[in-house]
Amino acid sequence: MDILLAQTTDAGLADLGKAIAFGVGVGLGAVGAGIGIGNIFGSMIQAVARQPELRGELTGIQWLGFALTEAVVFYALLGGLLAFVLV
Amino acid sequence: MSVLFAAAESDFDPQHEFILEEWIPLHLGPLDLSVNKAVAYIWLGGLLTILLGIWLMRFGLSLRPDRRQTTGEAIYEAVQEQIAESSIPSKALHIWFPYVASLFLFIWVLNIVGFVPLPISNDKFDAFGVELPTLGIYAATANLSVTLALALLTFGATHVEGIRYNGVVRYFKSWIPEGAPKPLLALIVPLEVISQFMRLISLSVRLFANMLAGHMLILVMLGLIFIFSAWWLVPFSVGFGLVIYLFEVGIVVTIQAFVFALLSGIYIGAAIEPEH
Numbered sequence: 001m002d003i004l005l006a007q008t009t010d011a012g013l014a015d016l017g018k019a020i021a022f023g024v025g026v027g028l029g030a031v032g033a034g035i036g037i038g039n040i041f042g043s044m045i046q047a048v049a050r051q052p053e054l055r056g057e058l059t060g061i062q063w064l065g066f067a068l069t070e071a072v073v074f075y076a077l078l079g080g081l082l083a084f085v086l087v
Numbered sequence: 088m089s090v091l092f093a094a095a096e097s098d099f100d101p102q103h104e105f106i107l108e109e110w111i112p113l114h115l116g117p118l119d120l121s122v123n124k125a126v127a128y129i130w131l132g133g134l135l136t137i138l139l140g141i142w143l144m145r146f147g148l149s150l151r152p153d154r155r156q157t158t159g160e161a162i163y164e165a166v167q168e169q170i171a172e173s174s175i176p177s178k179a180l181h182i183w184f185p186y187v188a189s190l191f192l193f194i195w196v197l198n199i200v201g202f203v204p205l206p207i208s209n210d211k212f213d214a215f216g217v218e219l220p221t222l223g224i225y226a227a228t229a230n231l232s233v234t235l236a237l238a239l240l241t242f243g244a245t246h247v248e249g250i251r252y253n254g255v256v257r258y259f260k261s262w263i264p265e266g267a268p269k270p271l272l273a274l275i276v277p278l279e280v281i282s283q284f285m286r287l288i289s290l291s292v293r294l295f296a297n298m299l300a301g302h303m304l305i306l307v308m309l310g311l312i313f314i315f316s317a318w319w320l321v322p323f324s325v326g327f328g329l330v331i332y333l334f335e336v337g338i339v340v341t342i343q344a345f346v347f348a349l350l351s352g353i354y355i356g357a358a359i360e361p362e363h
Contacts, residue, residue: 067346075292
């Protein structure tokens with residue numbers, strides 16, 4: 001905490017604001033991806049519970065969906081980093 | 088982030104690990120072909136991929152497979168069933184199965200090599216009078232240029248194959264959904280063209296950002312010790328770092344290679360048989 005409070009200059013405060021905005025932004029991005037990933041695995045469990053013989057076919061689709069959803073948080077991360085560096 | 092790090096007493100910079108210094112400068116006009124850390128990692132990854140393929144598949148095969156052959160066959164079968172046959176139409180399988188399979192193996196090896204501490208690094212330390220590079224983790228796939236080059240291969244292959252199998256007119260017509268009303272075409276055509284380029288971006292950025300974020304997380308976790316210069320943090324940061332490391336090595340490395348190969352297959356397959 002001392003490190004954060006030591007930033008009392010204007011430039012330091014602007015940097016502090018950027019750091020907080022970056023953290024909050026990526027965190028909100030992670031919320032969406034988290035919900036999506038939860039949905040995918042939840043649906044997978046239900047599907048396999050109903051029709052266990054389909055597990056092999058579903059696994060590939062499940063991981064594809066997982067990766068597509070998970071990538072969303074990295075777009076947020078990348079956008080945040082770009083804004084952080086450019087602004 | 089840089090606020091925290093700049094204010095820290097020690098000079099800990101996780102982004103320092105991702106700076107590429109020119110080791111052997113090679114400039115061809117405007118092209119920068121210098122050998123740097125990422126190039127070294129790609130060479131190593133390519134060599135290991137070739138050796139892995141030869142070791143698994145190319146000698147001592149028998150009807151009663153030993154463990155090595157079983158592993159090779161399991162990988163082959165998984166790639167064939169999960170990636171190639173589910174995405175590429177059977178008439179083009181003989182051309183594009185080798186492509187997606189080598190894409191999967193190459194990216195997997197590049198990713199996994201990225202999590203092995205190797206003495207390929209910009210920093211040197213002095214050991215008994217000999218300058219040795221420090222151990223570091225870095226993945227070639229944590230570099231946007233590398234993943235973009237791989238995605239461009241798929242992008243090029245998609246359109247070349249689409250035109251080769253369908254002809255120019257039929258291929259580009261297949262981008263437009265059938266029965267779309269004429270006035271809407273002005274809206275649909277630019278959208279479809281943009282979406283083709285978005286594939287390129289999403290394919291490359293997904294792999295790049297995943298690997299970069301994995302390495303960053305591990306480095307930042309361990310870096311917390313140096314930022315706060317507190318010894319009581321050691322068990323927490325090493326513990327969390329280890330958990331992230333195991334997650335990356337156990338799941339992310341394989342999933343990302345799998346998804347890259349599968350999406351490449353899906354894009355190429357959809358271009359060859361647009362009705363699908």
